[in-house]
Amino acid sequence: MSDETRRYWDEQAATFDNETDHGLRDPAVRRAWAELLLPLLPAAPARVADLGCGTGSLSLLLAEAGHDVHGVDLSPQMVDAARTKVTAAGATARFSVADAAVPPVEPGSVDVVLVRHVLWAFEDPAAVLASWISLLAPGGRLLLVEGRWSTGAGLAATDCQTLVLEHRQEAQVRILREPSYWGRAITDERDLMFSSH
Numbered sequence: 549m550s551d552e553t554r555r556y557w558d559e560q561a562a563t564f565d566n567e568t569d570h571g572l573r574d575p576a577v578r579r580a581w582a583e584l585l586l587p588l589l590p591a592a593p594a595r596v597a598d599l600g601c602g603t604g605s606l607s608l609l610l611a612e613a614g615h616d617v618h619g620v621d622l623s624p625q626m627v628d629a630a631r632t633k634v635t636a637a638g639a640t641a642r643f644s645v646a647d648a649a650v651p652p653v654e655p656g657s658v659d660v661v662l663v664r665h666v667l668w669a670f671e672d673p674a675a676v677l678a679s680w681i682s683l684l685a686p687g688g689r690l691l692l693v694e695g696r697w698s699t700g701a702g703l704a705a706t707d708c709q710t711l712v713l714e715h716r717q718e719a720q721v722r723i724l725r726e727p728s729y730w731g732r733a734i735t736d737e738r739d740l741m742f743s744s745h
């Protein structure tokens with residue numbers, strides 16, 4: 549993780565939530581993400597690591613559903629925003645400033661690893677993914693939201709699935725085409741990869 553990356557995300561923090569899917573300020577968009585993610589989690593309170601949590605929108609969504617969430621992000625400004633957001637909502641979640649490639653999470657200690665729009669950016673996503681999977685307790689679940697965006701950046705669902713299947717017996721892909729997740733129609737590929745064993 550470079551200082552340049554941290555600086556970049558620190559600079560993004562103040563305006564990050566202006567994107568509909570980032571801030572989840574639109575109740576319909578927030579509901580869409582809740583209806584997508586919450587049924588895939590074990591009964592609350594599950595121990596959740598939200599890696600590259602950004603401003604904590606998904607952390608908050610899960611904390612409000614009764615889960616025990618630990619958000620990790622390399623950007624102090626993102627983590628400040630996440631803490632402020634969770635406190636303002638009257639919810640509880642823990643946040644750490646750290647590299648998600650080596651997060652301050654004990655191996656085998658969480659029921660869910662949730663990561664949205666982070667894996668694609670690592671130089672060695674296979675190695676990072678292996679370390680994330682090692683954080684899961686037996687029966688733990690992996691939820692990755694990724695995409696292959698119109699900019700050309702990202703990780704295609706099939707590539708993500710191949711990486712996961714090196715470590716897990718199953719990996720289901722759901723393509724997230726519906727505008728309800730993004731607040732607008734999209735033309736690029738966006739997906740959720742879910743693995744329960």
Ligand SMILES: C[S@@+](CC[C@H](N)C(=O)[O-])C[C@H]1O[C@@H](n2cnc3c(N)ncnc32)[C@H](O)[C@@H]1O
Pocket residue numbers: 549553557558569570599600601602603604605606620621622623626646647648649663664665666669
């Ligand atoms: C596109 S944002 C996604 C934020 C959040 N997951 C969401 O979906 O709202 C990417 C986030 O990952 C964080 N990030 C990027 N590289 C990271 C790393 N190596 N370790 C921890 N966080 C990282 C950035 O600081 C930023 O907050």
